[in-house]
Amino acid sequence: MRKFFLLSLMAVLPLGLIPVNAGHAAGANKVIYHVNLGNEQASDALRNISNHLAVDPTAKIVVVTHSAGIDFLLEGAEDKNGNPYSGPVAALAAKGVEFRVCKITLERRKIDPKKVIPEAKLVPSGVVEVTKLQQEGYAYLKP
Amino acid sequence: MSNEEQKFSDEFINAFVDDQLTPEEKAQVYARLSGNEALSRQICELRKTRDLVQLAYKEPPMPARGMATLSAGRKIGLGVAAGLMLVIGGISGWFLHQSHAPQNIAVAQPGVSAEEQAKVLFHVSDGNAKHLKSVLDDVEDLMKHYRRSHQNARVEVIANGEGLSLLLAGISPYAERIQKMQKEYHGLTFVACQNTIDRYQQELGLTAKLLPGVVTIDSGVAQIMRRQHQGWAYLQV
Numbered sequence: 001m002r003k004f005f006l007l008s009l010m011a012v013l014p015l016g017l018i019p020v021n022a023g024h025a026a027g028a029n030k031v032i033y034h035v036n037l038g039n040e041q042a043s044d045a046l047r048n049i050s051n052h053l054a055v056d057p058t059a060k061i062v063v064v065t066h067s068a069g070i071d072f073l074l075e076g077a078e079d080k081n082g083n084p085y086s087g088p089v090a091a092l093a094a095k096g097v098e099f100r101v102c103k104i105t106l107e108r109r110k111i112d113p114k115k116v117i118p119e120a121k122l123v124p125s126g127v128v129e130v131t132k133l134q135q136e137g138y139a140y141l142k143p
Numbered sequence: 144m145s146n147e148e149q150k151f152s153d154e155f156i157n158a159f160v161d162d163q164l165t166p167e168e169k170a171q172v173y174a175r176l177s178g179n180e181a182l183s184r185q186i187c188e189l190r191k192t193r194d195l196v197q198l199a200y201k202e203p204p205m206p207a208r209g210m211a212t213l214s215a216g217r218k219i220g221l222g223v224a225a226g227l228m229l230v231i232g233g234i235s236g237w238f239l240h241q242s243h244a245p246q247n248i249a250v251a252q253p254g255v256s257a258e259e260q261a262k263v264l265f266h267v268s269d270g271n272a273k274h275l276k277s278v279l280d281d282v283e284d285l286m287k288h289y290r291r292s293h294q295n296a297r298v299e300v301i302a303n304g305e306g307l308s309l310l311l312a313g314i315s316p317y318a319e320r321i322q323k324m325q326k327e328y329h330g331l332t333f334v335a336c337q338n339t340i341d342r343y344q345q346e347l348g349l350t351a352k353l354l355p356g357v358v359t360i361d362s363g364v365a366q367i368m369r370r371q372h373q374g375w376a377y378l379q380v
Binding site: 004034066068104126128130134135140 | 281380
């Protein structure tokens with residue numbers, strides 16, 4: 001009887017009595033940085049990400065941009081002190097950080113996709129990208 | 144087994160779901176659950192329903208005071224739709240979980256499939272008009288995306304703090320657009336934070352009038368937490 005009871009318990013556990021999404025890989029430190037407000041926010045994001053990687057070099061970081069958030073990933077973009085963004089972006093990309101730019105935003109703002117710097121990748125929609133990555137277990141950070 | 148299953152009354156199973164049984168009684172249910180798919184599913188659904196009830200929207204304040212409220216029909220429709228979706232989601236999640244259990248750790252795909260309903264929460268706390276326009280653009284683009292891909296979606300736009308101005312009658316620069324979007328996309332709900340409304344009343348003596356069809360929630364922040372626990376994707380915009 002006791003054995004039966006234990007077996008029953010084992011059978012019950014996967015049945016949704018525990019949350020279905022409890023199964024993320026241990027130590028999966030995947031993070032979205034969501035940038036949609038503009039260059040000031042982008043500067044904060046780049047600084048946050050540098051610090052993030054200093055503390056946790058294995059973190060998988062994806063920067064998803066749309067609306068005004070794409071500006072720092074366009075050719076020739078500079079921060080408020082006149083420093084080009086391309087340097088810090090390339091440095092982070094070399095460490096495995098991914099930068100993604102929303103195609104809908106490019107269309108809406110009539111920006112030529114060629115103006116996006118080569119370190120960044122185009123995605124159909126920034127918002128959809130953020131939701132998809134969360135479904136894949138990414139944590140969400142808004143700098 | 145099915146004969147034994149009859150012995151559990153609905154009250155008994157409900158008490159189990161509500162955690163009101165003695166340890167002995169609970170053990171009986173657990174023992175019976177083994178290999179009994181119908182009973183497992185019944186319990187799974189009851190749990191989902193219970194969670195839904197607990198998280199149901201609070202009634203907005205009386206319309207007589209100028210607050211907007213959902214029409215009864217729409218409210219019931221929403222409830223039924225939400226309930227159905229949860230049940231469907233629950234069942235498909237259950238099967239997915241069953242079939243993928245061993246690989247779960249490697250794939251880390253918590254029951255996501257193309258057929259499953261997408262659930263996305265937008266959080267608006269900034270009241271700048273230009274910003275609010277881009278928020279609505281983002282929401283509309285997302286709704287169009289789900290429509291194009293024939294995917295069911297529930298999308299909530301929660302406004303609190305200065306973001307509440309998006310949903311205030313006489314103040315929102317986009318009242319008409321919001322009304323259009325509500326008509327166009329049934330899975331889309333605009334939600335106002337009651338805490339913010341109360342604060343406006345206390346601090347500024349402002350009685351907030353919400354746009355038609357906007358629902359209220361006790362606390363925007365609490366709702367954001369609940370939704371994330373329920374597996375909703377979250378975007379602060």
